[in-house]
Amino acid sequence: MTTATDTAAASAKTPEETAAPDPARLRRRRRLAQWGFVAPAVVFMLLFFGYPLVRNVVMSFQHYTPKTFFTGEAPFNGTDNWSAVLQDALFGKALWHTLVFTAGSLLGQFCIGLALAVFFSRRFPLNGVLRSLILLPWLVPMVVSGIVWRRILDQDTGVLNTFLGALGLSGDTPWLTSPDMALLSVILVNIWIGIPFNMVILYGGLQEIPGELYEAASLDGASAWRAFRSVTLPMLKPVITVVLVLGFMSTVKILDLILALTDGGPADATQTLGTLTYQNSFVQLDFGAGAVVGNVLILISAAFAVFYLRANRTDGK
Amino acid sequence: MNSSTDETYHRWDAEAMARCGKRLGIRIEQQSVPAAQVMTKALRMASSKSLPDIVQFDASEMPTFAEAGGLVDLLTLGLETDGIPRGIVEFGSYRGTYYGAARSVNTLALFYDKDVLDRAGLEVPATWDELRETAERLTEGKRYGLALSAGGAEDGVFQFTPFMWSNGGDETELDGPRVVEALDYWKALLQDGSLSRSTVNWTQADVNDQFMAGNAAMMINGPWQVETLNTDESLNWGIARIPVPQAGDASVGPLGGAVLTVPKTGHEDRERTAGRVVACLTGEKEQLTYALNSWMVPAHEKAAAVWRDRVPGLGALADQVAEARSRTGRLGAGWSSVSLALQSAFQSALTGQSSEAALKRAQQRATSGNRGTRP
Numbered sequence: 001m002t003t004a005t006d007t008a009a010a011s012a013k014t015p016e017e018t019a020a021p022d023p024a025r026l027r028r029r030r031r032l033a034q035w036g037f038v039a040p041a042v043v044f045m046l047l048f049f050g051y052p053l054v055r056n057v058v059m060s061f062q063h064y065t066p067k068t069f070f071t072g073e074a075p076f077n078g079t080d081n082w083s084a085v086l087q088d089a090l091f092g093k094a095l096w097h098t099l100v101f102t103a104g105s106l107l108g109q110f111c112i113g114l115a116l117a118v119f120f121s122r123r124f125p126l127n128g129v130l131r132s133l134i135l136l137p138w139l140v141p142m143v144v145s146g147i148v149w150r151r152i153l154d155q156d157t158g159v160l161n162t163f164l165g166a167l168g169l170s171g172d173t174p175w176l177t178s179p180d181m182a183l184l185s186v187i188l189v190n191i192w193i194g195i196p197f198n199m200v201i202l203y204g205g206l207q208e209i210p211g212e213l214y215e216a217a218s219l220d221g222a223s224a225w226r227a228f229r230s231v232t233l234p235m236l237k238p239v240i241t242v243v244l245v246l247g248f249m250s251t252v253k254i255l256d257l258i259l260a261l262t263d264g265g266p267a268d269a270t271q272t273l274g275t276l277t278y279q280n281s282f283v284q285l286d287f288g289a290g291a292v293v294g295n296v297l298i299l300i301s302a303a304f305a306v307f308y309l310r311a312n313r314t315d316g317k
Numbered sequence: 318m319n320s321s322t323d324e325t326y327h328r329w330d331a332e333a334m335a336r337c338g339k340r341l342g343i344r345i346e347q348q349s350v351p352a353a354q355v356m357t358k359a360l361r362m363a364s365s366k367s368l369p370d371i372v373q374f375d376a377s378e379m380p381t382f383a384e385a386g387g388l389v390d391l392l393t394l395g396l397e398t399d400g401i402p403r404g405i406v407e408f409g410s411y412r413g414t415y416y417g418a419a420r421s422v423n424t425l426a427l428f429y430d431k432d433v434l435d436r437a438g439l440e441v442p443a444t445w446d447e448l449r450e451t452a453e454r455l456t457e458g459k460r461y462g463l464a465l466s467a468g469g470a471e472d473g474v475f476q477f478t479p480f481m482w483s484n485g486g487d488e489t490e491l492d493g494p495r496v497v498e499a500l501d502y503w504k505a506l507l508q509d510g511s512l513s514r515s516t517v518n519w520t521q522a523d524v525n526d527q528f529m530a531g532n533a534a535m536m537i538n539g540p541w542q543v544e545t546l547n548t549d550e551s552l553n554w555g556i557a558r559i560p561v562p563q564a565g566d567a568s569v570g571p572l573g574g575a576v577l578t579v580p581k582t583g584h585e586d587r588e589r590t591a592g593r594v595v596a597c598l599t600g601e602k603e604q605l606t607y608a609l610n611s612w613m614v615p616a617h618e619k620a621a622a623v624w625r626d627r628v629p630g631l632g633a634l635a636d637q638v639a640e641a642r643s644r645t646g647r648l649g650a651g652w653s654s655v656s657l658a659l660q661s662a663f664q665s666a667l668t669g670q671s672s673e674a675a676l677k678r679a680q681q682r683a684t685s686g687n688r689g690t691r692p
Contacts, residue, residue, distance in 0.1 A: 066385040069364040090682075155515045156459070157532060176518045179668050265469030266517040267665035267675075282357055284653050285381060 053298070060291035068287075081288040090268060090276065091293070098272040098300075101187055102251045108191035109247060110240075113198025118232070120199070121206045131203075138196035146260025149189045150176065153261075176262055179269035186261055186270050190251065198243055205239030206232070245308050252304075253297060273297050318359065319373035319575070320352035325544070329610045337597035345594060356381065359580070363387055368580040370591040376408050376417060376576050377471070380649040383411035389579040391415050394592025396599075405616045408643040409576045417576025418599040421613035424570040424641040425479055426634050427560065428528065428546075429535040431553045433460075441557045442535075445502055448560040452511035455534035462511035464524045464533035467503070467663055472521045474656045475571050475644075476537055477503070477663055479559045482569035482642060488655050489647055491662065491680040492673070498562075500663055500672035507667055517664050528554075539573065540634055543612040556633045572641040574613060614638045658683040 060081055062074040085091050120131050137145065152159045153175035165171020175185040209232065217227040233240075255274035258264060264271040264279070271279075273293055281290025321327040327349055334345040348369065350358050356378050362368045363385075374382060382388055392398075392415050398406045401419075409417035427448075429441055437455060442448040452462025467473045480502060481488070486495035506512045513519075519527070521538055528536040529549055537559060546554055558568045577598060579591045597603065604615040608624050614635050615621045625635050645652045662679035666672045 066360055066381055066387075069360040070385050070387055072364070084685075088682075088685075150518070154518075156461075156513050157515075157527075157530075174514055177514050177516075177668070179665070262518065263469040265660070265664050266668050267670075268661050279657065282353075283657065285356070285360075 056291050056294055056298070059288060060295050062288050064287040064291070066285050074288075077288070081292045085280075085289050085292040090271060093268060094271045094273050094276045094293075095296070097183060097270060098252060098254075098274070100183060101190070101254065101272055102248060104184075104187040105190045105194060105251045106244060106247050108187065109194035109198045110244065112191065113195050113243075114202050116195065116199045117202035117206055118228070120203055134199060135196045137193050138200075142193070142256045143260050145189070145193055146257050149192075150261050153185055153189075177266060179267045182262055182266060182269045186258060189261065190254070190257060193257070194247060194251070198247065201239060201243050202236065205236045208239075209235045241308065241311065245304070248304055249301060252300060273300075318348045318350065318355065318369045318371070320355050320375070321347070321349045321373075322351055326611065329607060333598055333603050333607060334594075337594055337603070340597060341590070341593055343590060343594075359387075360385075363580070366583075368582050370579065370582060370587050371577055371594060372580055373575045373577050374417065376419070376572065376574055377644050377652060379409070379417045379576055379578060380411040380645045380652070382578070382580075383414070383416045384650045387580050388416040389581055389588055389592075391418055391579065391592065391595065394579060394589060394595075396592060396596050400618045401616055402618060402639065404572065404639075404641060404643070407646055408572045408574075411645075411649055417578045418595050419574055419576045419616040420599050420604050421608040421611060421615050422572050422574040422638055422641070423539050423541060423613045424572055424634065424637045425476060425537055425539050425559060426570070426637050427535060427557045428538050428542075429555050429557065430528070430531075431555045433534045441555065442560050443558070444560050444564050445562050449502075449506060449509065449511070452506060452535065453509050456509075456511050459532060461513050461527075461533045463506060463535045463537075464513065464519070464527045465516060465537040466519045466521045466524045467516045467667055468518060468520050468523075469660050469664055470520065471656060473517075473663065474659050475573065476521070477659065478571040478642075478644065479537075479569060482571075483559065483561045483566055487647070488644075488652075488659075491655070491659060491683060492677045497672045497676055500666050500676060503663065504666055504672060517667050540612040540614070540631065543631075556631060558633050558637050567640050568637060570637045570641045572638070572643045655683045 063077045064074045068074045155174050155177050161171045213231050253274050262270045264275040277290045277293035281287050321330045338345040442451040455462040466476050480499040481496050484495045484499045524536050525542045527533045561568045577595045601617050601620045604620040608615040615624050658679040662675040665675040
């Protein structure tokens with residue numbers, strides 16, 4: 001974006017400058033200066049994004065094992081890693097879990113976050129205090145929340161089941177210990193973690209909507225629901241896109257929370273692409289296979305990024 | 318480099334290294350990283366040619382590093398294996414070469430709450446049937462008869478091995494009838510209600526917490542928990558061998574613990590000095606000090622005999638160690654694939670699948686999952 005504005009500014013000025021003594025030299029100097037400004041960013045991108053990305057792609061076609069660290073040799077093995085990983089039943093499972101986890105988490109975080117944001121944009125006593133209390137889950141490190149939730153969700157001694165039991169409800173829910181429940185429980189915990197982030201950003205977006213619009217809407221006889229649909233949502237759209245994109249990026253690559261809660265278990269019920277690439281690379285030390293799963297994750301993110309840019313472009317027009 | 322990130326272990330190691338350094342006239346520097354990172358960190362150091370002179374690996378990880386060609390044969394550095402039981406020499410060996418010297422080893426045993434057993438008038442179980450019955454009778458209210466870890470990590474696999482091995486099962490044939498029987502036994506304990514259904518989500522540390530909180534009358538665990546157990550003075554616990562299928566069977570547990578290795582750094586002098594340091598740290602005297610501190614069993618026979626006199630309460634552990642087996646003895650670096658497949662299998666079985674189907678799949682996965690270790 002910076003480059004675009006720079007060039008635009010530069011070309012806008014050019015007509016005035018043509019009168020100057022040595023236009024060619026000046027232009028060259030300006031070009032150089034422009035590149036000078038861009039260079040640090042380009043170098044940074046190439047070094048810290050380009051190189052690892054390319055390396056990861058290359059690695060997925062190599063037989064990359066502990067021996068490689070000593071000999072420096074990683075023979076190319078064609079698509080062996082890819083076919084091995086893609087044929088592994090666990091990969092399909094992990095892919096499915098990742099999609100369910102991401103969709104479920106985003107849906108829950110967003111809806112609850114939005115509801116809370118709308119709620120807090122009214123004026124009432126203790127609003128500020130409550131709003132800051134809701135931020136707490138965001139402040140707790142992911143691993144800590146994972147460990148605490150693992151205790152809360154324990155089937156026999158967990159607080160949640162004890163509480164449910166005291167209410168006379170089913171106090172014997174196998175939150176993390178049944179393969180059918182575990183993924184849902186992990187999603188619920190992740191929703192809890194994600195609500196503050198969604199709420200804060202959406203709340204900020206709501207403050208930007210001018211109050212007159214609501215006044216106009218109520219003069220037109222719009223109900224609260226109608227005003228929400230026809231004023232709040234359209235005005236909030238750019239913020240919503242940002243929230244969802246950022247949420248997607250941080251959710252699809254989930255690793256730490258799942259490691260702390262279930263370690264991918266029970267019986268692989270919560271394996272995601274993140275835990276699978278970790279397991280391949282750092283438990284089995286088969287770095288080629290780990291790279292394959294990593295690349296799939298990158299592809300998914302890239303596809304989403306393209307989709308996002310498209311949506312933004314049509315927005316601009 | 319080691320994984321002594323706990324204050325106590327770091328201090329004991331620092332003291333031992335200071336003593337050995339003084340004796341050899343050198344200065345030894347200790348670097349500790351979390352256990353799960355030792356391997357990856359060592360590999361990174363290998364590629365940047367900055368390996369430390371001595372690395373302490375978990376014995377189940379050592380074969381991977383040895384297979385990559387990163388370790389020096391300790392016998393060429395003047396270390397000896399006299400007086401070390403064969404099982405423990407194998408524990409530190411990969412394909413017949415002795416790469417890792419153990420200071421102490423550990424294994425699993427049955428811990429029990431003496432008071433609870435006394436009150437119920439029950440004997441400490443020695444066979445599977447007795448264990449099942451005792452556990453069932455001790456299950457009462459919030460308390461389960463037995464706690465063990467079937468978590469989805471190496472912890473759970475470590476705990477499954479004594480049941481698999483004592484029953485004659487083997488990790489090279491996960492779908493063999495003996496392994497299926499062992500898993501069915503676990504399932505039976507769960508179905509009896511003697512094991513908590515949270516078992517599949519517990520680490521060995523969780524199991525210890527449950528035992529200490531009085532939520533379990535017995536547990537399968539290792540001596541590294543003793544320090545924590547002793548913080549509760551009102552807890553009156555005892556220790557016994559892990560029960561076996563039939564009276565008279567050998568109770569085969571898994572050998573655990575770390576080994577000191579000398580990585581190939583290319584500097585012969587340094588490697589030789591490192592060998593002398595390893596020899597000093599694994600000498601009888603240092604072994605005994607370390608073992609008494611950490612509640613683990615010294616590797617050396619003579620040191621183990623002295624240790625047994627000094628901590629008579631843990632005698633069962635020393636017996637168990639004498640019979641114990643190394644996890645990587647048969648499979649070497651291939652253990653990690655088998656371990657992952659096995660975790661998934663017992664978790665599936667404990668949450669409803671049949672043991673046979675789960676283990677059949679595990680065997681397929683383990684043999685196809687070896688893609689990384691095959692050239």
